[in-house]
Amino acid sequence: MVIAAASQLFYARGFTAVGMDELRTVTGMPLKRLYRLFPSKEAIIEQVLQVWQETWETSVTAQVESTQVPRDRLLAVFDFLAVWFSSEGFRGCAFINSFGELGASSGLIAGIVRDQKKDFQDYLAQVAAGVGAPETLAPQLAILAEGAVTTAAISARSEPARQARAAAEVLIDAAMATVPGNCCRCHPDSPGAEGPGS
Incomplete structure (x- = not known):
């Protein structure tokens, strides 16, 4: 209950604006009990970030696994972003926030955020490797995705997802063209392309 309430408050209003007294009020939990469960607000933030990490992953x-078309698997993250950007209450990346x-003041929080960004790039690298794309493609797609999230949050518009997806298509095509024998694998409509049942 505490983590769910803290998650909503932190994402909607920020981490520094929400104090332990407000969490006590929202959860109806005595402050002493709250501190017995969590020795500090940083401990609550740590658990909130862990939950967000699991939700993100x-x-x-799920979006990537919804298709077996190689090119679409690489672009799936941008399809997910398009839906997320249009959702009510979207305020950008909670980790970046x-x-x-x-x-600057919490090495623990900084470490969690760095690990999350690394995990995201590592996952994209796995997806890229699975379709025969070069490893250099993963960080490029990750940077596009991260930039789209930040731009969408600042502009309060969902278009950055579409724009980033279009840029990702160019990067994917260029990267796959450099891999011998793989130039058609990401294009399901091209001659010799691998379809879902191949």
């Missing part, structure tokens, strides 16, 4: 993986507010 589950959502992105937490780093912006607390990264």
Whole structure:
């Protein structure tokens, strides 16, 4: 209950604006009990970020696994972003937000955010490797995705997902063209392309 309430408050209003007294009020939990469960607000933030990490990984993986078309698997993260950007209450990346507010003062929070960004790039590398794309493609796609999230949050518009997807298509085509024998694998309509049942 505490983590769910803290998650909503932190994402909607920021990490520094929400204090333990407000969490006590929202959860109806005595402050002493709250501190017995969590010795500090940083401990609550740590658990909130862990939950967000699990949610992010589950959502992105589900989008990628929804197709077996190689090129679409690489672009799936941008399809996920398009839906997320249009959702009510979207305020950008919670990890970037937490780093912006607390990264300079909390080595723990900074480390969690860095690990999350690395995990995201590692996952994209796995997807890229699975379709025969060069390893250099993964960080490029990750940077596009991260930039789209930040731009969408600042502009309060969903178009950055579409724009980043279009840029990703160019990067994917260029990267696959450099791999001998793989130039058609990402294009399901091209001669010799691998379809879902291949």
